[in-house]
Amino acid sequence: MSALRSLSLPLLALALAGPAAALTYLVLAPGLAALGAPAGGFDPARMLLLYSDLPRLTTALVAGAALGLSGTLLQQVLRNPLASPTTLGLSAGANLALALATLYAPGLYMFGRDPVALAGSLVAGLLVLGLSARRGFSPITLVLGGLVVGLYCGALASLLTLLNDRYLASLFIWGSGSLQQQDWSVPLSLAPRVAVLAVIAVLLARPLTLLALPDENTRGLGLNTATVRWGGAAIALALAAVVTAAVGVIGFIGLIAPTVARIAGARTFAARLAWSPLIGALLLWFTDAAVTVLSGPLASFVPTGAITAVFGSPLLFLLLPRLRVVDRRPPADRTVRTVRRVNTPLVLAALAAGLVGLAVAAVLVGRATDGGWDAVTASILPYVLDWRLPRVLAALSAGAMLAAAGVILQRLTANDMASPEVIGVSAGATMGLAVSLVLVAAPSVAMQLGFSFTGAALVLALIFLVAGRSGFAPERIVLAGIALNAMLDAFVGLFAAAGDPRALRLLNWMAGSTYGIELTPALTAFGLSVGLVALACLTMRWLDILPLGTATSQSLGIAVKRTRGLLFTAAVGLTAAATLVVGPLSFVGLMAPHIARELGLKRALPQLLGAALCGAALMVIADFIGRNAHFPYQLPAGLLSALVGAPFLMLLLLKRR
Amino acid sequence: MTPTDLLSRRGFLAGCAALATAPALAAGPGDAPRIASLDYGLANTAMALGVTPVGLAAAAHWKDWVVEPPLPRSVVDIGRDREVNLELLASLRPELILATPYVQALRSRLEDIAPVLSLAIYTPDGNPLERSYAAARSLGERLGREREARQFLDEADAFLADCAARVARAKPGPALLINFMDSRHARVYGAQGLYQDVLDRIGVTNAWDGPTTYWGFQTIGLEQLATKAGPDTTIIAFEPIPGDVEPTLAQSPLWTQLPPIAEGRYAVLPSVLTFGTVPAALRFAQLFTDHVDPEGRR
Numbered sequence: 025m026s027a028l029r030s031l032s033l034p035l036l037a038l039a040l041a042g043p044a045a046a047l048t049y050l051v052l053a054p055g056l057a058a059l060g061a062p063a064g065g066f067d068p069a070r071m072l073l074l075y076s077d078l079p080r081l082t083t084a085l086v087a088g089a090a091l092g093l094s095g096t097l098l099q100q101v102l103r104n105p106l107a108s109p110t111t112l113g114l115s116a117g118a119n120l121a122l123a124l125a126t127l128y129a130p131g132l133y134m135f136g137r138d139p140v141a142l143a144g145s146l147v148a149g150l151l152v153l154g155l156s157a158r159r160g161f162s163p164i165t166l167v168l169g170g171l172v173v174g175l176y177c178g179a180l181a182s183l184l185t186l187l188n189d190r191y192l193a194s195l196f197i198w199g200s201g202s203l204q205q206q207d208w209s210v211p212l213s214l215a216p217r218v219a220v221l222a223v224i225a226v227l228l229a230r231p232l233t234l235l236a237l238p239d240e241n242t243r244g245l246g247l248n249t250a251t252v253r254w255g256g257a258a259i260a261l262a263l264a265a266v267v268t269a270a271v272g273v274i275g276f277i278g279l280i281a282p283t284v285a286r287i288a289g290a291r292t293f294a295a296r297l298a299w300s301p302l303i304g305a306l307l308l309w310f311t312d313a314a315v316t317v318l319s320g321p322l323a324s325f326v327p328t329g330a331i332t333a334v335f336g337s338p339l340l341f342l343l344l345p346r347l348r349v350v351d352r353r354p355p356a357d358r359t360v361r362t363v364r365r366v367n368t369p370l371v372l373a374a375l376a377a378g379l380v381g382l383a384v385a386a387v388l389v390g391r392a393t394d395g396g397w398d399a400v401t402a403s404i405l406p407y408v409l410d411w412r413l414p415r416v417l418a419a420l421s422a423g424a425m426l427a428a429a430g431v432i433l434q435r436l437t438a439n440d441m442a443s444p445e446v447i448g449v450s451a452g453a454t455m456g457l458a459v460s461l462v463l464v465a466a467p468s469v470a471m472q473l474g475f476s477f478t479g480a481a482l483v484l485a486l487i488f489l490v491a492g493r494s495g496f497a498p499e500r501i502v503l504a505g506i507a508l509n510a511m512l513d514a515f516v517g518l519f520a521a522a523g524d525p526r527a528l529r530l531l532n533w534m535a536g537s538t539y540g541i542e543l544t545p546a547l548t549a550f551g552l553s554v555g556l557v558a559l560a561c562l563t564m565r566w567l568d569i570l571p572l573g574t575a576t577s578q579s580l581g582i583a584v585k586r587t588r589g590l591l592f593t594a595a596v597g598l599t600a601a602a603t604l605v606v607g608p609l610s611f612v613g614l615m616a617p618h619i620a621r622e623l624g625l626k627r628a629l630p631q632l633l634g635a636a637l638c639g640a641a642l643m644v645i646a647d648f649i650g651r652n653a654h655f656p657y658q659l660p661a662g663l664l665s666a667l668v669g670a671p672f673l674m675l676l677l678l679k680r681r
Numbered sequence: 682m683t684p685t686d687l688l689s690r691r692g693f694l695a696g697c698a699a700l701a702t703a704p705a706l707a708a709g710p711g712d713a714p715r716i717a718s719l720d721y722g723l724a725n726t727a728m729a730l731g732v733t734p735v736g737l738a739a740a741a742h743w744k745d746w747v748v749e750p751p752l753p754r755s756v757v758d759i760g761r762d763r764e765v766n767l768e769l770l771a772s773l774r775p776e777l778i779l780a781t782p783y784v785q786a787l788r789s790r791l792e793d794i795a796p797v798l799s800l801a802i803y804t805p806d807g808n809p810l811e812r813s814y815a816a817a818r819s820l821g822e823r824l825g826r827e828r829e830a831r832q833f834l835d836e837a838d839a840f841l842a843d844c845a846a847r848v849a850r851a852k853p854g855p856a857l858l859i860n861f862m863d864s865r866h867a868r869v870y871g872a873q874g875l876y877q878d879v880l881d882r883i884g885v886t887n888a889w890d891g892p893t894t895y896w897g898f899q900t901i902g903l904e905q906l907a908t909k910a911g912p913d914t915t916i917i918a919f920e921p922i923p924g925d926v927e928p929t930l931a932q933s934p935l936w937t938q939l940p941p942i943a944e945g946r947y948a949v950l951p952s953v954l955t956f957g958t959v960p961a962a963l964r965f966a967q968l969f970t971d972h973v974d975p976e977g978r979r
Contacts, residue, residue: 066940068907075935076904130924186761197866197900204865204902207933325866325900393772410793411767532763539764540786656759656766 033299036288040306047313052077079205084312084328085305086211087203087267087274090218092281092304094263096296097225099282100232101256106167108279109145109264110333113173115275117148118268119199120177123184126198138217141269142262148173149261171509172614175445178513179609179666182535186660200518201272201329203312214270218263225259225297232256233293274329275514276336277304308332326518333514366624375623375637379420382641386416386648391655412651414546415538419647419661420640421546421553422538422605427616427639428557429598431632434617435567436591443614444599448508450608452483453600455512457533458519461526480600483508512608536607536662538647549605556598557636563591567628607662611669612639642669714824717770717795718779719762719787721747722802722958726817727779729833729960730826736773738762745921747954749964763787770794777823798823803956805895810878813958837959844970845883853973854913855888856880857906857941860955861922864929866902873897875955879962883970888914896956903936910939915946917969919953948972 055073091109098107109115121144125132132140155169181199205211225232231252267274281304282296290296312328319326390412392398429444436442444450456479457472464471486508516534519527541549566587569577577584599613606612616639617631625634646665650658717736718724724734725747733753737743740758744751757773760766762784770778775795780788782801791797800816802809814834821830858870870876871889874897880887888909893899910916916939930936941947950968954961971978 066938066943068910071935071938072904072907075933076902076907126923133925197862202866202902204904206865206903206930206935209929209932325902390768393769407771408768411790529763537764540790542790656769657761658764658766 033285033288033290033295036284037299037302037306040303040310044306044310044313047310047317048081051313051316075207076205079208079211080203080312080316081309082208082211083203083205083214083271084308086215086218087271088277088281088308089301089305090214090221090263090267091274091278091308092285092300092302093218093222093225093297094260094267095278095304096282096285096293096300097232097256097260097263098278100235100293100296101253101260102166103236104166105283105286106279107170108276108282109260109267110174110273110275110279110336111167112152112170113148113177114145114261114264115268115273116174116177116181117144117146117151118142118265119273120144120181121147122198122269123181127184137269138266142265144177145261145265145268148177149257153257172611175509175609175611176666176671179663182531182609183659183663183667186531186535186663187657197327198272200327200514201274201332202327203271203329210270214266217266221259221263221266222301225256228252228255228259229294229297236293272327272329273333274308275333277308277332280304280332280336281307311335330514330518334511334518337508337511337514368625368630371623371625372630372633372637375634375641379637379641379644382644383416383420386644387412391652395655410543414541414543415647415651415661416644417543417546417550418538418541418605419643421549422602422610423612423616423639423641423643423665424553424557424636425598425602425639426606426610426613426643427620427635428560428632429595429602430613430615430639431617431620431628431635432560432563432567432591432595432598433613435628436570436588436595443611444595444602445509445608445610445613448505449480449483449596449599450603451505451508451512452486453477453480453603454530454534454608455479455515456482458515458530461530476604477600480596480603483596509608532660534607534609534662535660536605536610536665537650537658537660538606539658539660541605549601552601553636553640556594556601557632560594560598560632561629563594564627564629564632566591567632606643606665607660610643610662610665612642612665615669616642714777715773715775716777716779716824717759717773717775719765719784719791720779720781721954722813722956722961723779723781723800723816723820725954725960726813726820726958727824730817730821730824730829732824732826734779735775736770738765746952747957747961748952750960767794779820802958803896807873807895808878809873809875809897810882810959810962813875813962817959834959837963840963841879841882841966844966847970847974847977848883848885850977851970851974853885853915854946855886855911855915856969857888857909857914857916858919859906859916860898860919861926862900863923864926866900867906867918868898869893869901869906870898870955875957875962876965879966879969883966885969898955903930907935907939910941912940913946914941915948915973916941917972918947918949919955920949920951922949 052073054069055077058067058069059073094114095108098109098112099105118141121140122137125137125140151173152166152169155172156166235249235252235256264278282300284307285296285299285303288299290299308328311332315326315328315331387409389397389399390408426444430442433442433444453476456475456477459479460472460475516527516530519530566582569580569582570584570587570591574584577587602610602613616635619638620631620634623634623638625631642665643661646668647661650661650664653659713732715735716727716732718727718734719738721737721739721743724737727734728750734756736757736759737752738759739761740752740756757769759770759773763786765787767790770791771794778791778795778797780791780797780799782799782804785799788797788799798819800812800819802812802816804812814837817830817834818827821827821833858876859867860870861867869889869891871887871891871893873893873895877887877897888911889899891899891901891905891909906916936942950972953965953968957964
C-alpha cells in the first residue's frame with residue numbers, strides 16, 4: 025500500500041494501461057493482421073475484431089469510467105470513503121429490477137432497459153439513504169444500509185431464480201456482468217448517456233467540492249447543500265443504472281477506482297473527478313483483457329463483472345486498515361423517549377409460551393395431499409413427526425442462535441445495523457460448501473459439515489488476523505464482513521453463470537432450506553442452541569458495559585481487547601452453527617434484537633433471551649410458510665425470513681425518531 | 682410415423698404384454714407398477730416402457746422441457762426435484778422411486794417411503810447415450826418389462842440407423858447446436874453430451890470442438906460461433922428463445938454475416954430435454970434429421 029501511495033497518478037495509469045494494452049494486443053493481433061489482408065467473404069478474424077473485440081474494449085472503457093465517476097460522486101456527496109454503486113446496493117437494485125422485468129413484465133423493455141434499471145437503483149438508493157438519514161449518513165450506517173438492501177435484492181433475485189430455474193443461467197449472466205459484444209449497439213448507446221451525465225458532474229464540480237466542508241461553512245457561502253447533495257447523488261445513481269442496464273453488475277470498480285485515486289495522491293475532489301474515471305476505465309479494460317486472454321485456457325465462461333468482484337472485494341479488505349477508525353460512543357440519548365417500564369419476566373414468559381404454541385402448531389397443521397388445510401390426525405402422526413419435527417426444531421434453533429449472535433454483535437459494535445450476516449462467517453461457511461461441491465461430485469452430509477465449518481473457521485482466523493491488530497475495532501470487523509459477503513456473491517455468480525448444474529445445489533443451500541435436516545442433527549442443533557445461548561448469557565455484564573466505549577470500559581476494569589475477542593468468538597460460534605441450518609442469508613440476527621428492544625427488553629440479559637425467543641419464533645414462521653405457501657413446492661426458510669425480515673427492519677428504523 | 686407415435690403405441694403393446702409376463706413389481710396382471718420419478722429423463726424412459734409415473738418432480742413444467750409425449754393429467758406434481766414433497770410422495774404409495782445421483786442427498790428419506798432406483802446418466806465419464814440405454818435395460822428389469830425394454834432399444838437402434846441413412850443421403854455439413862441465454866450469450870452443445878452421442882450415431886460432425894462441462898455444454902458469447910461456423914456449417918437453435926434475441930441479432934453484422942445465417946442454414950427447432958435419456962435422443966435425432974432431410978419425413 026505504501027508503495028502504491030508513492031506512485032504518482034500518471035505512473036499508476038501507465039502501469040495499468042501498459043499490461044492492458046499488451047493483453048489487448050494478444051486478443052486483437054489476428055484481427056489486425058486480417059484487416060491488412062484484402063477483404064473477401066466472411067473472415068472470422070476480421071469480423072471478430074470489428075464487431076466483437078473493439079465494441080467490447082469500448083464498452084469496458086466507458087463502463088469503467090462511468091462506475092469510477094459514480095463512486096467518486098457518491099463518496100463526495102455522502103462524505104463517505106466507502107460509498108460506491110456496489111456498497112450502496114444501487115447495482116443490486118438495478119439488477120433485481122431487470123430480473124423482475126425479464127420474468128414478469130418483458131413489455132417494460134419497450135422503452136429499453138434503462139428505465140427499469142433506473143427505477144431499481146432509485147428504490148434501492150432511497151431505501152439506503154432513508155435507512156441512514158436518521159444517523160446523519162454516518163459512513164458505517166450508510167454502508168451497512170447498502171449491504172442490507174443489497175442482500176435483500178440478492179435474496180429476492182435468488183428466490184426468483186429458484187422458482188424459475190430454467191432462467192438460472194440467463195439471470196446469473198446478467199448479475200455477473202458480462203462484457204461480451206456482437207455489435208456496436210451497447211457501447212454506442214452507453215457512451216452518450218455517460219457523456220451527458222459526466223458533463224453535468226463537471227458543471228457541478230465546484231459546489232460539490234464545497235460539500236466536503238462542514239455544513240455551517242457551506243451555508244455561510246450561500247450554498248444550498250441539500251440540492252447539491254441530491255443532484256450529485258442523482259447523477260451517480262443514473263450512472264450506475266445505465267451501466268447495469270447495458271452490461272449487468274460490474275462489482276467494485278466504482279469503489280476501487282476512487283479509493284486508488286485517493287491513495288495515489290488525488291487529494292482534491294477535482295483531481296479525483298478527473299482521475300477516478302480514468303483509473304476505473306483502465307482497471308476494467310485490464311481486467312476484461314485478462315479475462316479474454318485467460319478464458320481460453322480456462323475453458324469456461326467467465327463474466328468480467330464476477331472477476332472484478334472476486335478481485336475487488338479483497339482489495340476492500342486490504343484497504344480497511346487505512347481507514348480512520350474513531351472510537352465512537354453512541355450519541356447521548358438521541359431520543360426524548362419515555363422509558364416504558366415493562367415486567368421483564370412476564371414479557372419473557374409470554375414470548376416463551378408463544379414460541380411453544382407456534383412450534384406445536386407448525387408441526388401439527390399443514391397442507392393435506394389434495395392441497396387443502398388439515399390438522400394432523402393420529403394415524404399419520406408418526407410420519408409427520410418424522411418429516412416436520414426436525415425442520416421445525418432446526419428452524420427454531422437456528423433462529424435463536426442467530427438472534428443471540430445479533431444481540432452480541434449489536435451491543436459490541438454499538439451499532440444497531442450489525443448482524444451475524446454481516447460479519448462474514450456465514451459467507452465463509454457457504455464458501456466452504458461451494459469448495460466441497462467443486463472437489464467432490466456428491467459430498468456426503470458429514471463432508472459438507474466439515475467443509476462449511478472449515479470455511480467458517482478460516483473466516484474467523486482472518487478476522488482475528490486483520491482486525492486483531494486494531495483491538496477489534498467494531499467498524500473494521502463489520503466492514504471486513506462486507507468484503508467477504510461480496511466475495512461469496514462473486515464466487516457463486518461465477519459458478520452459476522457458467523451454467524454448472526451444481527450451482528443450483530449451492531443456491532439451494534444458500535437459500536437456507538431446512539428441507540434436508542433429519543431428527544438427529546435437528547436435536548443436535550437444538551441442544552447446541554440452548555447451550556450456546558446459555559453461555560452467551562454469562563457475558564451479559566460485558567455487554568452492558570462495552571457499548572459505553574473503550575475508555576469507560578477500561579475504567580470499569582474490563583480487559584477490552586480480550587473481552588471483545590471472546591464475545592466475537594461466541595458470536596461466530598452461534599452464527600456458524602445456525603448458518604449450517606438456514607444458510608447465510610437471513611435477517612433474523614438483525615431483527616430479533618430490535619424486536620426484543622421494542623418490547624421493552626433493554627438490558628443485555630433480558631434482550632438476549634427475548635431476542636432468542638423472537639428469533640426462534642420468526643424462523644418457525646418462515647419455515648411454516650416455506651413448507652405450505654407454494655404447496656407442493658417448498659420455499660426456503662432462510663430466504664423467506666430475509667424477505668419478511670428486511671422490510672420489517674426498514675420500517676422499524678424509519679419509525680424511530 | 683414419429684418415434685413418439687411409436688412410443689405410445691408401444692406403450693399400449695407393452696401394457697398388453699404385461700398381461701402375459703410376470704412383472705417384478707406389478708401387484709397383479711395388467712397393473713402398471715406405481716412408480717414416482719425425480720428425474721424427467723427416467724420418467725420419459727419409463728413411459729416408453731409403458732409405465733406412467735403416479736408422481737413426478739416438477740410435473741408442471743414437463744410441457745416446456747420435454748414436450749413429447751404429453752404427460753397424462755393423472756400424474757401428480759410432487760414439487761422441485763431437490764426438495765420433493767415427502768408427505769405428498771408418501772401419500773401416492775409408490776412401489777419404486779426413480780432418482781439420479783443428482784438427488785443423492787434425498788436417498789435415505791426416499792428409502793423410508795419406497796425402494797429407490799438411482800441411475801446415473803450424466804457423469805464425468807461421459808457416454809450419456811450408452812448410459813441411457815443401460816438405464817432403460819435396468820428399468821425394464823426392475824419394472825418387469827425386460828421384453829419391452831429390449832424391443833424399445835432395438836427400435837431405437839433401428840430408428841437411429843434410419844436417421845443415419847437419411848443423413849448420409851442429405852449430406853449436411855457440420856452442425857452447431859445452441860440454446861440462447863440472452864441476446865449476447867448461448868449454450869453450445871458438444872463433447873460428453875447426449876446430442877454429441879446422437880450426432881456420432883447418425884454421422885454428423887459437431888462444429889463445436891471446444892471444451893464442455895460433463896453435462897455436455899459450454900456457455901459462450903455468441904461471437905465465439907464465428908470461428909466455428911465454416912462455409913457449410915448449419916446452426917440449430919432450440920426453443921425457447923428469449924423475446925429480445927432475434928431483433929437484437931438482426932442488427933448485429935457479426936451475426937447476420939455469419940455464413941450459416943447469411944446463407945440461410947439456420948433453424949429453430951422445438952425444445953428437446955437437454956439432459957434427457959433415450960426418448961430425448963430419439964426426439965433430437967428425428968427433429969434434426971427431418972430438418973436436413975425434409976423429404977424423408979414420415
